Amino acid sequence: MALTNLDLVAQCDGFPYPDGHSDRYLVSINTYYQLRVAGYNNALGYMLPSVAEVFRGIPNWSLDDDERILTLTGGSTAEERSKAVETTLLAMRETGHFKVLNKWRDELYPVYGVGKELLFNVERSASPLFGVVTYGVHLTAYTRKDGELKIWTPRRARTKQTYGGMLDNAVAGGIASGESPFESLVRECGEEASLDEELVRSRAKACGTVTYWYVRDERAGGETNLMQPEVQYVYDIELPEDVMPKPGDDEVEEFYLWSVEEVQDAMRKGEFKPNCALVALDFLVRHGILTSENERDYIEIVSRLHRKLEFPTL
């Protein structure tokens, strides 16, 4: 069955909203454990009870079942906390506690407090265990051929562990701790699409963020139902007709130059990686292709592409 654009949004922005005190929202909120850092009153993420349970009695952590809060008590600086988190995760990886840790990336993601201060860094593969906000960049590359807008659309390598063979945005990647969004974009443009650095620096345009609260399913790999609230910095680049992105590593199988209709058709068939469909929808909205006249759920879609996350963000 064809997916509507709202279906595509809902697939990725799956955590319920508090609208009208919705029971679904309250049940969700009351099921999870909050992650906190000692000395700070804010939830930094939501964790499955089955995940929080594993931290019971472990040094540097304190589990409060009444308040449903897991607190990182080890360390009083970002460096010390990061070390405490790493020690715990390495041990858990060793004992094979969590499937997501089998995909250890040796890449650190930052977790921020309400003052935008770095609280700690966490190994990328572990971030969904804690349900903390993660950050990425997504670029839509397009060109105009005889006045018609065409979108460069890569297919992910079928061998990729996550979402293999699905369609993607021209360039996309996570932002490691300490890296700025734009520098991350420039790097990924070279690695994933062989785009010339100077071209990217002069032509890529920041166009906002797409934010959503993803609840992981089988396709993400590892444990399901882990929370993954995400911020994607979105960029557009209009490429000259003679510039063609080319796979620069083994992550992309092929780039297609597709019309808007071809992109929308593939979206309806569910061929896009879920969060890439959202970035594509945001592009279509900003470029006046998706409008209130042709999209019944326009208002809800535009809002949900920019969800206000409940946790501190950068």
Next chain:
Amino acid sequence: MALTNLDLVAQCDGFPYPDGHSDRYLVSINTYYQLRVAGYNNALGYMLPSVAEVFRGIPNWSLDDDERILTLTGGSTAEERSKAVETTLLAMRETGHFKVLNKWRDELYPVYGVGKELLFNVERSASPLFGVVTYGVHLTAYTRKDGELKIWTPRRARTKQTYGGMLDNAVAGGIASGESPFESLVRECGEEASLDEELVRSRAKACGTVTYWYVRDERAGGETNLMQPEVQYVYDIELPEDVMPKPGDDEVEEFYLWSVEEVQDAMRKGEFKPNCALVALDFLVRHGILTSENERDYIEIVSRLHRKLEFPTL
């Protein structure tokens, strides 16, 4: 003191968020009365207790103090409900109950249910009494002079009852019941900026929505603290250098052609009508002028420009 961009957002998107079960949110929610229509379970807006109180014992309305719900019981079709609402409001206007009704506009605003069906129409000036979602169009008109982007910025007539003398977007107006966003835009472009209809139809580009939950202050006129959740359909138009918007009615004093710096400077000084500052911020984000590199509150700002309203929308 100079206003930050987040200050500007907060002025307009003033209703608290449920983040982390914030006390401010719960107190707000528990203070107001929900507006409902008989046979529907959804809140359509939030009303001040002092406003809901006035509907006690009035035909066609039922006030439930325990559940804090005011229900429109009169009528079973949109037409009948609209008539019941009108009858009540005309009587209240007669008796001088509400200051906002002194600005009676003879213009109807639609109120929708969860299935996007029209539930009833309500006189524009009365909509904040009920706290229902209202809809409008805002256009940013810009041009490129020697490669530099310049924004057409009108100053509202000083004689205007609301926000007199403040800065505005090139064209803005409310969408009356039965009117489509684009047709409303075309009409307003003629009335407010003397823009040629064909030019607008061929060049104006839909760019999404800006949504926020405004709590009315003195500058809006009438009772304060009334709720005004709003959806603004935003459009961009790039004008040829030789096209100049001209005031077409007595609502605008003058159009300035300003650089981005001049616009941002006026924003910092609080010279823009609050919701127009939000539309301007959205424009600056979409055009890569406001970025994560130069705006500390980028993520929060982008999300809050697209608030997901808790009530059904079109």
